[in-house]
Amino acid sequence: MLKDIDSSAILAVKDIARARAFYSDILGLDLRQADGNVLSYRTGGTTLVVYVSDYAGTNQANAVVWGVGTQFDSIIADLQAKGVAFEHYDMMERRGDVHVAGDFKGAWLKDPDGNLLHLNNM
Numbered sequence: 001m002l003k004d005i006d007s008s009a010i011l012a013v014k015d016i017a018r019a020r021a022f023y024s025d026i027l028g029l030d031l032r033q034a035d036g037n038v039l040s041y042r043t044g045g046t047t048l049v050v051y052v053s054d055y056a057g058t059n060q061a062n063a064v065v066w067g068v069g070t071q072f073d074s075i076i077a078d079l080q081a082k083g084v085a086f087e088h089y090d091m092m093e094r095r096g097d098v099h100v101a102g103d104f105k106g107a108w109l110k111d112p113d114g115n116l117l118h119l120n121n122m
Contacts, residue, residue, distance in 0.1 A: 006045070006046060007046070008046055008047040008048065008049055009046070009047075009048050009049070009063065009064045010048075010049040010050075010051065011048065011049070011050050011051070011063055011064065011111070011113075011115050012051060012052070012053035012055050012056040012057070012058075012113070012115070013050055013051070013052060013053070013056045013057075013111070013112070013113045013115070014052065014053075014054075014056040014057070014113055015052075015112070015113075016036075016037055016038075016039065016050070016051075016052050018112045018113075019039065019050050019111065019112065019113070020034070020039055020050075022111050022112050023039065023041055023048070023050060023111070024041075026079070026082050026084060027079075029041040029042070029043055029048065030042040030043075032047070037051060037052035038050070038051045038052075039051075043066070044066075048064065056113040056114075056115075057113040057114030057115060059115065059116070060116075061116065062108075062116050062117075062118045063115040063116050063117060064115070064117050064118070065117075065118040065119075065120065066117075066118070066119050066120075067120055067121075067122045068119055068120070068121065069121060069122070070121070072105050072119065072120070072121035073105075075119060076097065076098060076107055076119070079109065080097065084109050085109065085110075086107050086108060086109050087108040087109060087110065087116070089108070103121075104120065104121065104122065105120060105121040106118060106119065106120040106121075107119045107120075
């Protein structure tokens with residue numbers, strides 16, 4: 001039924017201006033539409049919708065994942081240069097801010113509302 005239909009990620013935030021600065025300026029996403037309390041970003045071939053909600057930041061699991069392939073190291077370095085703080089977990093070996101397991105590299109960061117964002121090299 002839905003297998004051939006694109007999906008989008010949707011994230012709740014408390015402060016739309018703060019979210020816009022983070023997703024536009026820090027992550028460098030392409031803002032496609034801003035409508036009061038909703039932002040819509042192009043990210044690859046999909047859309048990331050950010051909207052105001054009283055429930056922002058209550059999810060304790062990954063909210064969005066980007067598989068960035070060979071750009072992983074340069075993207076991590078760019079985000080570090082912008083002052084992004086990465087999460088550290090004990091679930092696998094870690095080299096600085098990067099978690100490593102075999103060929104897999106992953107890094108986790110939070111947006112200003114605590115939504116967990118994941119980047120990996122897959």
